[in-house]
Amino acid sequence: MSTIAAAPATSRVSIRRARVLGIVFMALGFAAAWWFGFGSESGLDSTFGLNSRSSEVDLPPLALPSRETALLLAAICVFLGAIQLTRGFGKQANLILGVAVGCFILAFLVWAARDDSLNMVGMLQSTLLRSVPITLGALSGLLCERSGVINIAIEGMMLTAAFMGAIVGSAAGSTWVGLILAVLAGGLLGALLAVLSIRYRVDQIVGGTVINILALGLTSYLSAQILARYQNLNSPGRFPVIEIPLLSDIPIIGPMLFANNLFIYLMFILVIGINIALFRSRWGLRVRAVGEHPKAADTVGIKVLGVRYRNVILGGMVAGLAGAYFTLGSVGRFDENMTGGRGFIALAAMIFGRWNPIGAFGAALVFGFADSLQNTLAILQVPIASEFLLMAPYIATILVVAGVVGRARPPAADGQLYIKE
Amino acid sequence: MKIELKGITKRFPGVIANKDVDLIVNGGEVHALLGENGAGKSTLMNVLYGLYEPTEGEVLVNGEPVTFKSPGDAIDSAIGMVHQHFMLVPVFTVTENVMLGVEPTQNFGLLDKRKARARLVELSERFGLKVDPDAMVEDLPVGVEQRVEILKALYRKADCLILDEPTAVLTPAEIDDLFEVIETLKAAGVSIIFISHKLKEVMAVADRITVLRRGEVVGSTTPNETNEQQLAEMMVGRSVQLTVDVEQAQPGEKILEVTDLEVLDDRMHRTVKGVSFEVRSGEILAIAGVQGNGQTELIEGITGMRAVETGTVTLDGKDVTGSSSKRLFEMGMAHVPEDRQEDGLVTSFPIKDNLILNTYQNAPYSKGIVMNRDAIDAGADKLVKEYDVRTPSIEVNAAALSGGNQQKVIVAREFSHSNNLLIASQPTRGLDVGSIQYIHGQIVAKRNEGAAVIIVSSELDEILALGDRIAVMYDGKIIGVLDRSEATRERCGMLMAGLSGEGVVRQSATETSAVAEDERPPPPASSAEEETTS
Numbered sequence A: 001m002s003t004i005a006a007a008p009a010t011s012r013v014s015i016r017r018a019r020v021l022g023i024v025f026m027a028l029g030f031a032a033a034w035w036f037g038f039g040s041e042s043g044l045d046s047t048f049g050l051n052s053r054s055s056e057v058d059l060p061p062l063a064l065p066s067r068e069t070a071l072l073l074a075a076i077c078v079f080l081g082a083i084q085l086t087r088g089f090g091k092q093a094n095l096i097l098g099v100a101v102g103c104f105i106l107a108f109l110v111w112a113a114r115d116d117s118l119n120m121v122g123m124l125q126s127t128l129l130r131s132v133p134i135t136l137g138a139l140s141g142l143l144c145e146r147s148g149v150i151n152i153a154i155e156g157m158m159l160t161a162a163f164m165g166a167i168v169g170s171a172a173g174s175t176w177v178g179l180i181l182a183v184l185a186g187g188l189l190g191a192l193l194a195v196l197s198i199r200y201r202v203d204q205i206v207g208g209t210v211i212n213i214l215a216l217g218l219t220s221y222l223s224a225q226i227l228a229r230y231q232n233l234n235s236p237g238r239f240p241v242i243e244i245p246l247l248s249d250i251p252i253i254g255p256m257l258f259a260n261n262l263f264i265y266l267m268f269i270l271v272i273g274i275n276i277a278l279f280r281s282r283w284g285l286r287v288r289a290v291g292e293h294p295k296a297a298d299t300v301g302i303k304v305l306g307v308r309y310r311n312v313i314l315g316g317m318v319a320g321l322a323g324a325y326f327t328l329g330s331v332g333r334f335d336e337n338m339t340g341g342r343g344f345i346a347l348a349a350m351i352f353g354r355w356n357p358i359g360a361f362g363a364a365l366v367f368g369f370a371d372s373l374q375n376t377l378a379i380l381q382v383p384i385a386s387e388f389l390l391m392a393p394y395i396a397t398i399l400v401v402a403g404v405v406g407r408a409r410p411p412a413a414d415g416q417l418y419i420k421e
Numbered sequence B: 001m002k003i004e005l006k007g008i009t010k011r012f013p014g015v016i017a018n019k020d021v022d023l024i025v026n027g028g029e030v031h032a033l034l035g036e037n038g039a040g041k042s043t044l045m046n047v048l049y050g051l052y053e054p055t056e057g058e059v060l061v062n063g064e065p066v067t068f069k070s071p072g073d074a075i076d077s078a079i080g081m082v083h084q085h086f087m088l089v090p091v092f093t094v095t096e097n098v099m100l101g102v103e104p105t106q107n108f109g110l111l112d113k114r115k116a117r118a119r120l121v122e123l124s125e126r127f128g129l130k131v132d133p134d135a136m137v138e139d140l141p142v143g144v145e146q147r148v149e150i151l152k153a154l155y156r157k158a159d160c161l162i163l164d165e166p167t168a169v170l171t172p173a174e175i176d177d178l179f180e181v182i183e184t185l186k187a188a189g190v191s192i193i194f195i196s197h198k199l200k201e202v203m204a205v206a207d208r209i210t211v212l213r214r215g216e217v218v219g220s221t222t223p224n225e226t227n228e229q230q231l232a233e234m235m236v237g238r239s240v241q242l243t244v245d246v247e248q249a250q251p252g253e254k255i256l257e258v259t260d261l262e263v264l265d266d267r268m269h270r271t272v273k274g275v276s277f278e279v280r281s282g283e284i285l286a287i288a289g290v291q292g293n294g295q296t297e298l299i300e301g302i303t304g305m306r307a308v309e310t311g312t313v314t315l316d317g318k319d320v321t322g323s324s325s326k327r328l329f330e331m332g333m334a335h336v337p338e339d340r341q342e343d344g345l346v347t348s349f350p351i352k353d354n355l356i357l358n359t360y361q362n363a364p365y366s367k368g369i370v371m372n373r374d375a376i377d378a379g380a381d382k383l384v385k386e387y388d389v390r391t392p393s394i395e396v397n398a399a400a401l402s403g404g405n406q407q408k409v410i411v412a413r414e415f416s417h418s419n420n421l422l423i424a425s426q427p428t429r430g431l432d433v434g435s436i437q438y439i440h441g442q443i444v445a446k447r448n449e450g451a452a453v454i455i456v457s458s459e460l461d462e463i464l465a466l467g468d469r470i471a472v473m474y475d476g477k478i479i480g481v482l483d484r485s486e487a488t489r490e491r492c493g494m495l496m497a498g499l500s501g502e503g504v505v506r507q508s509a510t511e512t513s514a515v516a517e518d519e520r521p522p523p524p525a526s527s528a529e530e531e532t533t534s
Helices: A012-037 A066-086 A090-112 A120-146 A154-172 A175-199 A204-227 A253-257 A262-280 A282-292 A294-299 A304-331 A342-352 A357-380 A386-401 B041-048 B071-076 B094-099 B113-126 B142-155 B172-187 B199-205 B228-236 B295-302 B325-330 B340-344 B373-386 B403-415 B433-448 B460-466 B489-496 B502-511 B513-519
Strands: A045-049 A062-065 A116-119 A241-243 A259-261 B003-012 B015-025 B030-034 B056-061 B064-066 B079-082 B160-164 B191-196 B208-213 B216-221 B254-264 B270-280 B284-288 B308-315 B333-336 B421-425 B452-456 B469-474 B477-483
Touching: A012 A066, A012 A090, A045 A066, A045 A090, A045 A120, A062 A066, A066 A090, A090 A116, A090 A357, A116 A120, A116 A357, A120 A154, A120 A175, A120 A253, A120 A262, A120 A282, A120 A304, A120 A342, A120 A357, A154 A175, A154 A204, A154 A304, A154 A342, A175 A204, A175 A304, A253 A259, A259 A262, A262 A282, A262 A304, A262 A357, A282 A294, A282 A304, A294 A304, A304 A342, A342 A357, A357 A386, B003 B041, B015 B030, B015 B041, B015 B056, B015 B216, B030 B041, B030 B199, B030 B228, B041 B160, B041 B191, B071 B079, B079 B142, B094 B113, B094 B142, B113 B142, B142 B160, B142 B172, B172 B191, B172 B199, B172 B489, B191 B199, B199 B228, B208 B228, B216 B228, B228 B433, B254 B295, B254 B452, B270 B295, B270 B308, B270 B452, B270 B477, B284 B433, B284 B460, B284 B489, B295 B308, B295 B421, B295 B452, B325 B333, B333 B403, B340 B403, B373 B403, B403 B433, B421 B433, B433 B452, B433 B460, B452 B460, B460 B489, B469 B489, B477 B489
Parallel strands: A045 A116, B030 B191, B030 B208, B079 B160, B160 B191, B284 B452, B284 B469, B333 B421, B421 B452
Antiparallel strands: A045 A062, A241 A259, B003 B015, B003 B056, B056 B064, B208 B216, B254 B270, B254 B308, B469 B477
């Protein structure tokens, strides 16, 4: 991947970009007004439920007049566009872009739920759950890439770990044993990737692809041979929901954030922990140095290859955790190719999040939201093919990678061999 | 701190890089290690710094034998190194770069940046190395990056500092600053090993000079006991003429005209900001400037290797702005690119194929879609002889040749046609003295045949020796054009540092005219065309 630097603030490019953004805001506003405002008949209400299954406090549902609400949201977009075109938001432009897109999506939801009801909390809850494997996968990717090794094998690591979690968890009768073995399996594949790409200098993309194919073939074969025959080896059970006292009683956010199983809490701990470790600790400084300029790291006595081995194995273990979520945290059994490309979406989330744990989590939430939105809309029977909605996050990723919304800049030595002379 | 290298031999497969080298560096001494490129200076220092393990011999620090398995060991013994290519992480701050590897930490391994920063500030004040500890390294000019490298070594309590070709990327003014820093360090008792192939600098800064040639020590001396001529002979192994003889230029008609050219670099920054000049037949325009002031992009823009934003390039009266390299070649342009391994050669191809990269589709090398191997071999044999490429065979891959011979292959390919325009970027970078002389001779010969010539170089000596007119680039613009008769080291140096104010330049020219007389290349047609005699 090539190094792309941010354009200077005063260049023609950024002025053009500011104008384009302003026009985009306006366009979003007018589109929202046309489709979602005038698209819904006047006098209808959109009802948003604010309760989740487990909450004890009963909140009344929020009923909004469809047309007026959509028009209001559209007006906000147009207003933001007008300010961007006349005065400009400067550095806040990307944030404002988020706000405008958010308004557009809300207007869309208002329109989709006209004369109907939609459970807001349920949708956000499922957004969070769907983002868990993507976040963990992205963390795995960025642990590797920050040290300069491209990990395209997240998918294969997740799939293998999911399988291990299911079969070992069932055999041992303990989800904990399953989880540990799943993490170890991920770490083992990480070690394989590390040996291939560092010791044997196999092209990292090729090495990763090989692991993906291997994992898919192996787990499919074994699940057909073993799990299909011995059903009892495919029922590891799931980690129970842990409700955190007091916090889980807060309306709306309580059930969303504080009534989940182990994986969600682990995800939050890892996102914050890796963020601090990467940017505030000695370990992180050295990892980033190795990923940016391995030779410089070597000349100050840092063991470049050691750092890479450690990080890739660590990354594999985090991918293993992501895989275990499928069997032990979510579904409760293994299905063939059950990760369904989430490992690749995780890579996209890592890039979207600019190789930054918090950013990757945010990106994963966007993907998770698109995923859950598509589900919700299928229930509401919105006349838009769900495939188009599912495409939205990928389009967003392409726009980010192409540099439309700011620039994503990978670690400079990402994917490069380090050969000591 | 006293450092001794005793009988160091370093063998690589098929090559002896250092052979039985002895070197003693005393505390508080500036010891210059002089030698041509490939003489083994860097290898020797990499041995001392723990990057290579010596095949034979030992290293003694303060009389104690030591074994360095890695740079970490050398750092522990208070040896620091400033590499020729700086070892800094561009996206880290100065403080982060300096602390990397020896980070002070608080609980849980969290960085104590405040502590590191305080120590950095203290060091930078003590040794007069001004730098903003919070600046991103990628935003700093090279001179400041070098200061960061020195601070990095001092932060590790280095008592011996190895400076590998420290002046290669600096402006004359920055070089003066560096020499002041070296004096301060010396006064504080730090020993310095100063690696260079530039005689003037070594004479100016060193207490003791050791000359290396082909991996062996040729001799050791002090600046008082020797002179540049003598050092050059030690370095090369035979007597050398340090300047090129160039007859008076006889400019003819206008060949190339560049008007208001603007070019963007890879990062989409405007690095050539409206450059205009013309070159006539039979003259050499030398473009001087510190690296990174737009020379690379300017030449790439003219030669069709990079898109031009605005402005025009006119060759022989035809607008060739944005023309392909191929069309320009067909119109008579020869181009020796700056990066010979990346742009000048296909290093994995044999010499004979590299010699026809621009003519492979023409007779006699091709007939229709079939290549004529016999003609290619015959042509290659002839060129290799004519241009003195030292190679066992034309089948040898270009990658296996020395830098000088690689450059000769390019020169053979480009110069063996009738050219009306010749553009050479950094034509002698990294070459040995013999090759430099040869290539300079070829360039001057082309000029005398009536070609318009553009030379880009960051070596002031080369600029002054070859240029009939000298254009100095600074920050993407040509800020001054000097005739051969008015060009001096000082005036060029001022312009290279961006001091274009006419008054400033004039004044310095009069003040330093006495010195300048000596340093200017000999007046045209003074002595005969002897090159090297022994």
